Amino acid sequence: MIAALIFVASVAAFFQFFILYCHSILATARTVPLSDRVREIAGVAGEGIVAADFERFFRLIHLCPERDDDRAEIQAVAVYYTLLHVFHRLVRPAIPKIASWVDQECRICSYFAAVALDRRIAYSQGVITQQSSESF
Amino acid sequence: MLVCVLCRPGFKRHISIGIYMLAAAVVNVIQYVCIERFGFASKEYYYSYYYAETLLTILMFFVIIQFYQHVFAQMKVSRYIRGIATLLLVGTAIFSYLLVHQNRTHLTHEFVVQVGENLYFVGVILTYLLWGAIVKLGETRTRLVHLVLALGVYFSANAGVYALRKLFPDLEPTVLHWLPPLIGTWLPLAWAYTLIKVPEEARFTMARLAVKAR
Numbered sequence: 001m002i003a004a005l006i007f008v009a010s011v012a013a014f015f016q017f018f019i020l021y022c023h024s025i026l027a028t029a030r031t032v033p034l035s036d037r038v039r040e041i042a043g044v045a046g047e048g049i050v051a052a053d054f055e056r057f058f059r060l061i062h063l064c065p066e067r068d069d070d071r072a073e074i075q076a077v078a079v080y081y082t083l084l085h086v087f088h089r090l091v092r093p094a095i096p097k098i099a100s101w102v103d104q105e106c107r108i109c110s111y112f113a114a115v116a117l118d119r120r121i122a123y124s125q126g127v128i129t130q131q132s133s134e135s136f
Numbered sequence: 137m138l139v140c141v142l143c144r145p146g147f148k149r150h151i152s153i154g155i156y157m158l159a160a161a162v163v164n165v166i167q168y169v170c171i172e173r174f175g176f177a178s179k180e181y182y183y184s185y186y187y188a189e190t191l192l193t194i195l196m197f198f199v200i201i202q203f204y205q206h207v208f209a210q211m212k213v214s215r216y217i218r219g220i221a222t223l224l225l226v227g228t229a230i231f232s233y234l235l236v237h238q239n240r241t242h243l244t245h246e247f248v249v250q251v252g253e254n255l256y257f258v259g260v261i262l263t264y265l266l267w268g269a270i271v272k273l274g275e276t277r278t279r280l281v282h283l284v285l286a287l288g289v290y291f292s293a294n295a296g297v298y299a300l301r302k303l304f305p306d307l308e309p310t311v312l313h314w315l316p317p318l319i320g321t322w323l324p325l326a327w328a329y330t331l332i333k334v335p336e337e338a339r340f341t342m343a344r345l346a347v348k349a350r
Contacts (some may be wrong), residue, residue, distance in 0.1 A: 003302040006257050010296035013260050025283055027340055072329055107275030
């Protein structure tokens with residue numbers, strides 16, 4: 001009985017802490033506005049970013065030269081995004097309303113990926129500019 | 137992780153994390169020696185594993201106390217925090233002992249597992265209360281928030297695995313056997329990430345945790 005209570009309370013606490021931890025990482029991107037450049041390159045429509053954009057942004061991020069300072073964050077968010085999808089598939093039959101929450105979380109991940117892509121594009125342009133100035 | 141703590145400016149602020157990580161490294165070496173010398177299924181390894189785990193969890197309580205002191209620094213209540221934490225520790229040990237008191241034939245065997253489960257659960261409660269205080273007091277230090285949330289994930293995952301082990305002992309050789317080492321890697325990784333990537337002066341507001349996509 002006590003073990004069952006501990007299990008239920010621990011699982012509830014685990015999900016709460018884990019989601020808050022992921023949010024604390026995602027929060028760093030929240031205040032960053034997306035540039036027109038990334039909107040154009042990534043094909044973001046006027047309506048804004050949708051949950052399904054994450055995978056496209058993620059592929060585009062990997063086409064850009066890597067920066068050491070954002071790699072861990074991007075991978076952590078990709079793990080969170082994957083877990084959300086797994087959770088969605090497992091829980092959706094029992095709790096249909098979970099879909100809107102998962103969609104909201106995935107949109108946050110997509111926005112983070114868009115900001116990361118923007119930074120990588122800016123970094124790539126900086127590298128190209130530096131290389132071209134050095135060659136002259 | 138230890139290098140991260142020691143090489144950063146102002147390492148005294150996180151000295152308890154450094155001590156914990158040093159102890160965890162020593163325990164890992166001792167456990168490796170036990171496996172090499174006595175084997176994985178030996179009683180020696182079993183007791184060294186659970187007793188070391190218990191000692192590490194108690195050491196982790198000092199890390200939590202330091203976090204509490206950071207959060208309540210301006211209120212000058214350090215003495216009370218230490219007193220309450222000690223009472224809670226002693227209470228947990230007594231409660232664990234009473235639970236297995238009737239089962240005298242397997243007292244040591246049961247006791248180490250029971251005390252481990254209870255200590256992790258007390259860790260969950262302490263971290264949860266700390267998180268509540270952080271939210272209530274409007275804590276803005278990003279690094280502290282990251283450290284506490286990572287700790288909450290660690291404690292709740294461990295407490296859950298211990299409880300699951302008790303509820304479904306048949307799962308032990310297949311699934312549950314692999315979970316503690318996986319959970320064990322979470323804390324050093326998450327804390328190292330925080331100490332390396334999040335500057336001490338970084339601040340954010342709690343409202344940002346309830347993020348909404350644009």
